[in-house]
Every structure is written in C-alpha cells, then in structure tokens.
Amino acid sequence: MKLKLKNYKEQLNEWPESGHHIMAQYDEEKVIVYQSYRPAIGNFAVRNQFFGGPFKYTRMTWIKPNFLWMMYRNGWGTKEGQEVVLAIHLKRTAFERYLSQAVYSSYQSHLYENEEAWKEEVQNSNIRLQWDPDHDPYGAKLERRAIQLGIRNEEIVKFGKEDIIEIEDISAYVNQQYQFVLNKNLDALELPEEKPYLSFNEEVNRFLKIN
Secondary structure (H helix, E strand, C coil): CCCCEEEHHHHHCCCCCCEECEEECECCCEEEEEEEECHHHHHHHHHHCCCCCCCCCCCCEEEECCHHHHHHHHCCCCCCCCCEEEEEEEEHHHHHHHHHHCEECCCCCCCCCCHHHHHHHHHHCCEEEEEEEEECCCCCEEEEEEEEEEECHHHHHHHHHCCEEEEEECHHHHHHHHHHHHCCCHHHCEEECCEEECCCCHHHHHHHCCC
16 A cells, blocks of 8 residues: 555644644645445556446546545445455646536635626536535544545546546555544544645635635
C-alpha cells in the first residue's frame, strides 16, 4: 500500500477544527481520493487500473479526498455494495480541473445571480460540489466541513480512463483499522496523513470558501 500513514491522535492536534477544508493526502503530482464499490466494480478497477465492466459511465460518480468522510459514508467498508474500498491516485491537474468546473449542489446566493441561473448551471455542469459535515472515526459530526465532488458526462470518461495514475484496493487496511475503532482504541489508529489542500488558482479557493 502506497498511502502515507500517521497516527490519528497526532493528526488530530494538527487539523483545523472548523471551516471549509479539503483535507487530503497530496503532493505536486497527485491527490488521493476515495471511493467504495461492490466487488464486481472495485475488483475490475484494481485489476485493470481503470473503471469499466459493470461501472456505469452514464451515472454521476462521487469522489472524496477526506478518508474519514469516506469511512463515515461506507461504514468502514461494511455497508452492502461498498465493500471494496479504493484509494485512487488522481493526477493533481485533473483534480484542479474538477475544482475549476465545480457547481454547488445547493443554491449559494452570493455566487449566483438568482436561483434560476444556478439551476441552469447545475443542469449544464460536469462537476458537482458538495460540502458536508466532516466526521470523527466513530461517525460523529464535526464543525469542520468536508468536500465531495460529483463527476459526470465527458468528465467521468476522462476520470475513469485518463485521469488516474493508480488504483489501490485498501479494503484489508480499512478493516484492520476499523478494529481499533470498534475497540475504542484510537491511540493505535493509523490513518492516511492529510492536510488542508489549496488550489493553485486563488479564484477557485475563494469560490470554495477555503482561501
């Protein structure tokens, strides 16, 4: 596994407690995002290093750069249809492209002229943006907001076949760490090392409320 890990308690002291933050593991070339699928889709992706087989390019797919938000969403890989947990090494240029195209899932009066204009942008969008409450390892809501991005239309084809550097199956690691959560032993919990992400584009940061 190529994820860089760090003790959860150590990271907790470094992470912002509130505000809008793209918490992620990244470097100059890539950003790690997470998805969970049923075995037929997840195993195909790992085996072939692209999305295909039963994966539907006609549906929106959501990516999450925040590991704990993904664990809240998939129940640490225990929810039906989300058993295969993937760490997707995504080209940073692709992640930046998604952010620059993103349209909010809910109306933002300070960003859009009116609701009709926003609805038109949503209808024509390839990338959907949503801020949700972040969660701790037990699933409790936090003050900090976590991002997820929905991808569709021509962008989902680029995502599935062009934008990915590597796809890792981290299901066994997730199950291992979940045992520490179940035993309430967070001192032993080792999570992907994450820090707040900033776009290269300051306008994008302002649009996302993360500047």
